[in-house]
Amino acid sequence: MAKKTAGAFDIRNIIAMLVGIYGIVLVVMGFASADQHELDKSDGLNINLWAGWAMVAAAALLVLWSVLRPVVIPPEAEQGASGAVGARGAAEGTAAAGAGTAGAAAADGTTAADGTTERTADGVGERTGRVDDTQTATHGDEQNISTSGASAFEPGDQDHSDEEPKDT
Amino acid sequence: MLMDTSALRLDAGPIDYVLVALYFTFVLGIGYVARRQVSTSLDFFLSGRSLPAWVTGLAFIAANLGAVEIMGMSANGAEFGMATMHYFWIGAVPAMLFLGVVMMPFYYGSGVRSVPEFMRRRFGTGAHLVNAISFAVAQVLIAGVNLYLLATIVNVILGWPIWVSTIVAALIVLSYTALGGLSAAIYNEVLQFFVIVAALAPLTIIALHKIGGVDGLVDKVKGSTGGEENLKSWPGTGLTGIETPWLSVVGIVFGLGFVLSFGYWTTNFVEVQRAMASRSISSARRAPIIGAFPKMFIPFIVVIPGIIAAVIVPEMSKYKAAGGPDGSEVKYNYAILYLMRDLLPNGMLGIAIAGLLASFMAGMAANISAFNTVFSYDIWQQYVVKDKEDGYYLGVGRVMTVVATAIAIGTAAIASGYSNLMDYLQTLFGFFNAPLFATFILGMFWKRMSPTAGWAGLVSGTAAAVVVALLSKDSLGDLSTGALNLSGQGASFAAAGAAFVVDVVVSVVVSLMTRPKPEKELRGLVYSLTPKEDFEDDESRSLPWYQSPVKLAGIGLVLVIILNVIFH
Numbered sequence: 194m195a196k197k198t199a200g201a202f203d204i205r206n207i208i209a210m211l212v213g214i215y216g217i218v219l220v221v222m223g224f225a226s227a228d229q230h231e232l233d234k235s236d237g238l239n240i241n242l243w244a245g246w247a248m249v250a251a252a253a254l255l256v257l258w259s260v261l262r263p264v265v266i267p268p269e270a271e272q273g274a275s276g277a278v279g280a281r282g283a284a285e286g287t288a289a290a291g292a293g294t295a296g297a298a299a300a301d302g303t304t305a306a307d308g309t310t311e312r313t314a315d316g317v318g319e320r321t322g323r324v325d326d327t328q329t330a331t332h333g334d335e336q337n338i339s340t341s342g343a344s345a346f347e348p349g350d351q352d353h354s355d356e357e358p359k360d361t
Numbered sequence: 362m363l364m365d366t367s368a369l370r371l372d373a374g375p376i377d378y379v380l381v382a383l384y385f386t387f388v389l390g391i392g393y394v395a396r397r398q399v400s401t402s403l404d405f406f407l408s409g410r411s412l413p414a415w416v417t418g419l420a421f422i423a424a425n426l427g428a429v430e431i432m433g434m435s436a437n438g439a440e441f442g443m444a445t446m447h448y449f450w451i452g453a454v455p456a457m458l459f460l461g462v463v464m465m466p467f468y469y470g471s472g473v474r475s476v477p478e479f480m481r482r483r484f485g486t487g488a489h490l491v492n493a494i495s496f497a498v499a500q501v502l503i504a505g506v507n508l509y510l511l512a513t514i515v516n517v518i519l520g521w522p523i524w525v526s527t528i529v530a531a532l533i534v535l536s537y538t539a540l541g542g543l544s545a546a547i548y549n550e551v552l553q554f555f556v557i558v559a560a561l562a563p564l565t566i567i568a569l570h571k572i573g574g575v576d577g578l579v580d581k582v583k584g585s586t587g588g589e590e591n592l593k594s595w596p597g598t599g600l601t602g603i604e605t606p607w608l609s610v611v612g613i614v615f616g617l618g619f620v621l622s623f624g625y626w627t628t629n630f631v632e633v634q635r636a637m638a639s640r641s642i643s644s645a646r647r648a649p650i651i652g653a654f655p656k657m658f659i660p661f662i663v664v665i666p667g668i669i670a671a672v673i674v675p676e677m678s679k680y681k682a683a684g685g686p687d688g689s690e691v692k693y694n695y696a697i698l699y700l701m702r703d704l705l706p707n708g709m710l711g712i713a714i715a716g717l718l719a720s721f722m723a724g725m726a727a728n729i730s731a732f733n734t735v736f737s738y739d740i741w742q743q744y745v746v747k748d749k750e751d752g753y754y755l756g757v758g759r760v761m762t763v764v765a766t767a768i769a770i771g772t773a774a775i776a777s778g779y780s781n782l783m784d785y786l787q788t789l790f791g792f793f794n795a796p797l798f799a800t801f802i803l804g805m806f807w808k809r810m811s812p813t814a815g816w817a818g819l820v821s822g823t824a825a826a827v828v829v830a831l832l833s834k835d836s837l838g839d840l841s842t843g844a845l846n847l848s849g850q851g852a853s854f855a856a857a858g859a860a861f862v863v864d865v866v867v868s869v870v871v872s873l874m875t876r877p878k879p880e881k882e883l884r885g886l887v888y889s890l891t892p893k894e895d896f897e898d899d900e901s902r903s904l905p906w907y908q909s910p911v912k913l914a915g916i917g918l919v920l921v922i923i924l925n926v927i928f929h
Contacts, residue, residue, distance in 0.1 A: 204391075204416065204548050208555050211387045215380060215559065215712055222376065222708035238570050241708040244563040251555075 205259040213252030219245030369695060371518040371702055377711030384556060384715040385533060388549055388722070392537025395545035402737070402755040403474070405542030412544075414644040416551055418651030421457075421635045422659070423550035426557060427724020428510040431663055431717070436693035437600070438660075438667025439677060442582065442591025443928060444600040445667070449660045451618040454653045454921045456626035458914040460636070461650040464627050465910075466896040467805055469637060469645040471885035476630040477739040483804045483886045484815025485878075486743075491819050493739040495793040496630060497732055501765050504728035505772020511721035512773060518698060518714065527773050530718075534726045535766040538733075539759050543638055546730040550635075553719040554655075560716025561662040564697070567704050568669040578665075581672045586682045591668065595929050601851040609851075616854020620861040621791075624798040631731040642898055646910035653917045657924060670696035674703060725769065733761040788830065791853060795860035796822025803868050808887045812878060814871040822864030829856040 223242025437445040473479045477496060481489035508527055515526035537545045572578050582591050596606040601613060626632055626649070639645035671677050677699055680691040701713050737758045746753075800818045804810050832845045833852035845855070883890045906912045 204551060207387065207391065207548075208552050211384065211552065212555055212559060214383060218376070218380065219708050219712070222706075238567055240563050240567050240704075241706055244559070244709055244712075247563075248559055251559075 203259045203263070205255045209252040209255035209259075212248045212255070216245045216248030216250075216252060219248065221245075369517050369698055369702060370520055371698070371710060371714070372707070373519060373710060373714065374707040376707055377714060380708070380711030381715045381718065384719065387552060388533065389537060391548045391552065392540045392545040395537075395541025395548060402751045402758060405755050405758050411640045412547065412638050412644075414639055414647040414651055416547065417635050417639045417644070417648040419554045419655070420547040420550040420638075421632060421648050421652035422656050423554040423557075423723050424631055424635055424727035425453075425724075426554065426659070426720055427727070428507050428514075428721045429724065431557070431561075431697065431720050432510070432514075432694045434660065434663045435667030435670070435696045438664035439671035439681065439693045439696040441600045442668055443593055443664070444591075444595075445664045446660050446924075446928060447600065447613050447617060449656060449664075450921050450925055451613055452622040453626060453656055454917065455618060456622040457649040457653040457656065458917050459623065460627045460633070461646045461648070461653075461910050462914045464801070464805065465636060465646045465649070466642065467886065467888075467891075468633060469639070469642050470891070470896050474637075474738050475735050476628055476633050477735055479801075479886070480815070481739070481743070483878075483883070484800075484810075485812040487812060488800065488815035488819055489739065489743070491816050492797070493735055493743075497735050497740060499793065500631070500728045500732035500735070501768045502772050504725045504732070504765065504769040506776055507721060507725040507728065508769050509773035509776040511718065511725070512777075514698070514717060514721070517695070518701075523777060524774075527770055530722065530725075531766050531770050531773075534722050534729065535763060538726050538729050539762040542758070543634065543730050543734070546726045547635060547638060549726065550723050553723045556712070556719045557716045557723075558662065560713040560719075561666070561697075563709055564700055564705065564713060565662045565666050568666050568673070568700055571704065572669050572673055578669065578672075582668065585672045585678060593929065601854065612851055612854040616851075616858050620795055620798065620857040621854065623802075624794045624796070624857065624861075628797040628801055629794065630735060631727050634731050634734060635727075642896065643904060643908070643910060647908065647913065650910055650913045650917060653914075654920075657917075657921055666700055667693075667696045670700050674699040729762060729765050729769070732765050733758045736761050736765075788853070792823050792826035792830070792856065792860065795826050795857040796864035799861045799864035800868060803865065804887070806888050807872075808880060808883055808890055809872055809877050810868060811872045811875040813875040814868040817871045818864040818868035821867040822860040825863035826856040826860035829859045 219241045223239050223245055434445055434448060437448070468476070468479060471479060471482065473482060477489055477493035480492045508531060511530050512523045512526040515521050515530075516523050537549060541548075569575070569578065572581055579592060585591070596609045596613075598604060598606060598609045601609045632649075636645050636648035639648050671681050671693075674696070676691045677693075677696060680686070680693075697717075701710060705713055737754050741757050741761075742749075742754055796819050799822060800815060803818070804815065829845070830852065831841055833841050833855070834845070835841055835852070845852075880890055885891050885895055
């Protein structure tokens with residue numbers, strides 16, 4: 194099964210798009226309209242140009258990050274709404290989740306990089322999970338949180354986007 | 362109260378407007394995309410508890426990086442100099458680390474959906490009502506204050522009428538929070554964080570360049586009104602208004618660093634809600650800890666520009682030399698705006714304006730999304746209409762978003778007429794915050810603490826803070842009697858300290874006289890009654906060091922101590 198990634202709707206790419214456009218506009222402004230008045234204003238520093246390059250670089254890094262560690266959308270993501278009880282149960286389920294299939298996989302960076310997804314959506318307080326595309330996990334009550342995966346830029350299973358050392 | 366501030370009108374050109382408009386296109390686009398994932402109330406109120414820690418961590422600090430923070434902290438920088446760093450290194454980072462290490466497991470592990478809900482499970486409805494109602498009221502009013510600040514800034518720099526910018530800004534925040542709920546608010550906060558940094562970092566660099574680098578900064582500040590005092594963060598007597606140096610240090614460490622900041626960062630649902638949206642218990646714990654790292658460095662692009670502005674902007678340095686007289690057109694609050702006017706060419710100017718507007722909206726959206734969660738779950742579902750299907754509460758949340766925005770517009774209108782009143786209201790809400798931390802931390806670690814003690818401690822702690830404020834010189838304006846020789850920040854540190862001590866004493870005394878909750882109801886809520894497994898999952902047991910909340914927090918603590926030593 195082909196993995197469907199969030200692509201352009203990954204929040205990192207959205208930010209990169211905005212910052213990248215800002216950067217390009219500034220670089221163009223820096224080259225085009227750096228007359229003496231503007232330069233004097235910013236103390237002889239062509240700030241548009243330099244800030245523009247910095248923003249382009251930042252955008253490129255964000256894109257690189259999202260390419261290296263893409264968000265993979267679980268195919269079963271489309272699901273219906275749920276009742277309050279289900280949602281509540283899910284919340285508590287997260288808490289009680291001690292054992293489960295997903296936790297171990299998620300903790301393992303290499304497995305996770307293959308697109309492991311981890312869910313905490315289970316009304317009975319049990320963690321369900323699935324590894325790669327096998328979809329073998331049990332779903333006691335699928336109706337609630339999993340819907341969050343339906344969003345294109347839901348990072349529901351970028352298990353380690355927060356594991357990037359550079360975050361810190 | 363709006364003076365002729367046309368001297369501050371920024372020279373925004375068409376390209377600047379295009380850059381600002383582009384930002385708003387992205388903001389609304391995120392709201393629209395986030396809508397697709399909202400189908401339950403938990404999705405709407407807690408983002409389905411599915412976000413990675415770097416997202417919730419950045420949102421955690423962006424939610425706080427609002428108008429008050431950026432304008433206020435650069436103003437403090439201009440007025441007090443390096444002592445302002447305490448608000449970040451003493452007044453935020455330790456509390457954020459503490460939240461991640463100690464308190465988050467209780468919040469996330471017990472499965473509650475809001476901070477007041479934790480209060481209800483631990484102490485029953487008395488403390489819950491006090492907490493939920495004071496929080497909800499405070500949030501809508503603060504949202505209004507944020508909105509008003511935004512409108513005045515837009516008025517000052519672009520010349521738009523106040524009411525136009527109030528309504529436009531409110532509609533923008535409303536449309537994305539009502540559509541996408543917390544996810545839209547959080548994703549936008551992450552975007553806002555980047556835009557704010559993109560705006561302020563170049564401004565800081567260019568200001569430093571202008572003043573002659575770090576050496577120039579040191580020389581010029583020494584020769585300015587503030588003098589060498591402004592280059593030192595300790596003992597911060599100027600900031601606290603406490604003349605005795607060692608008392609000033611005590612005020613900063615205990616008042617600001619312990620009571621005020623722990624009360625704010627660990628119990629304020631605006632912040633905690635962001636971490637609670639994380640997808641696992643270890644992500645939730647990491648969120649505030651990850652947020653603490655950028656938080657340490659934000660003052661360099663907020664406070665430093667303020668310090669520089671007080672030296673190189675002629676109006677500002679004259680104003681400071683005159684001791685910051687009331688009624689002057691110049692205000693410390695405008696420090697960043699003056700720098701933008703003097704230093705930024707078109708292009709960069711547009712991004713800086715977008716960054717400022719971003720920060721204002723971040724604050725307001727955070728207040729509104731926290732408000733509608735507490736209102737829907739803690740007030741409506743708990744006391745008014747119980748046991749309806751989930752879709753009903755999702756609807757309530759959406760309606761309340763609209764209502765809260767409408768109230769915020771009304772508050773903004775009131776604020777424009779009575780700005781002092783708003784200041785005092787904010788001071789009052791600070792009093793509600795101060796005793797919360799005492800009640801939470803006692804409740805989490807002392808199983809004997811009884812439900813009666815829960816609300817009694819809160820009420821008496823708040824009362825103690827109000828009494829101190831009334832006895833101080835100026836905390837509550839004309840109402841303050843001046844019996845205590847305390848003013849400004851020192852007074853609020855003292856009020857918070859009193860609230861904490863009284864809360865603890867009353868809670869202990871009342872607990873010993875009343876019946877505690879049965880122990881079996883306290884699992885997940887009290888440390889000694891919660892099995893360790895409840896606070897961890899398989900993921901959290903095998904994390905590498907750079908993902909372990911405790912180790913990360915240790916690194917953060919060392920870093921913040923180093924910063925304090927370097928910039929003492």
